[in-house]
Amino acid sequence: MFDFWQGAENLPVYAFMIRATIVYVYIFLIVKVLGQRSMSSIDALDFIFGVVIGDILGEPLTDGELPLAGPAAAAAMTAGLHLSLSVLALKTPRFRRIIEDEPIILMKHGKILHKELRKAKITLEAFLMDLRQNSASDLSEVDYAILEMNGAISVIKKSSYETVTLNDMQKNVPSKGYTSVLIEDGQIIEANVKKFGTLDWLREQVHQRGFANPKQIFLMTIDESGQIYVSPK
Structure with missing residues (x-):
């Protein structure tokens, strides 16, 4: 048995x-x-x-x-x-420090440290590939490249090449926060709906977006700023 x-x-x-x-x-x-x-x-x-x-x-x-x-x-x-x-x-x-490897700096202030590359057993071609995968194909934009303990390479770009943020532009924008699913494959997620309103409120939102009922919607989400996303079936 x-x-x-x-x-x-x-x-x-x-x-x-x-x-x-x-x-x-x-x-x-x-x-x-x-x-x-x-x-x-x-x-x-x-x-x-x-x-x-x-x-x-x-x-x-x-x-x-x-x-x-x-x-x-x-x-x-x-x-x-x-x-x-x-x-x-x-x-x-x-x-x-015994069981976890220390991060290894492979590129510092825009200069490739070839001794550290050899130490990490990384070829130049593999290093360049990792930079490209980090959207850093232009080496002149890179300030630091670091081999992390999990084997991934992190890239820190020079300040002048960093992406401009809304904070840099001194613009205040409400945080979108966490996105909650209201409707999934035509099914209403009532627990999430109650965080933002009632079922009647949800149906009104559905009708405002040109749908007869929730069954016509594949995915409907809402973030903490109230922004609603809808993808129909």
Whole structure:
């Protein structure tokens, strides 16, 4: 009855499906416990965690003779170590420097530091590609380029090439804030509507924009300044 957990020589197909479901939910819960940070970027700790978890829980999914209890316990231990190291790095700056790489300045005051490029094992072609991906194809506009701990390159442009903001132009514009979905695929999101008005208010907004009813709207949003966006079906 519990062959999907204990393992058997001729494990039926439905047992593999049960195992896959258990492992999927199990990894999902582990990731939720570790927090969103583990999914935002891949640093050394996160890479090791992903590889080890995949190796531990991947084999029982394909080999029906292996019991699931051992790999599940090993995965839990790995997740515990990963979480402990992350918390320790958060609370202990000296330990953080051991497991997390320091940012490397690759370009300073418009000058490419070729020694730092070699240190980071980045070719000039790859460096130029990263600059282009940061909308900095003109090297004369770049003040600093920094290799971050997650492997991404951040670009700081010279002040004269920064984008002009409304604050620079001394114009006061109300903040748009967070955008809330009022209608999604023809369905009214009542919880969000109540933050801004009533259902009658929503229907009035729908009619003002030339729609007979919400079912004709694919997406309708509103920001904190009251600006409404509508995309019809």
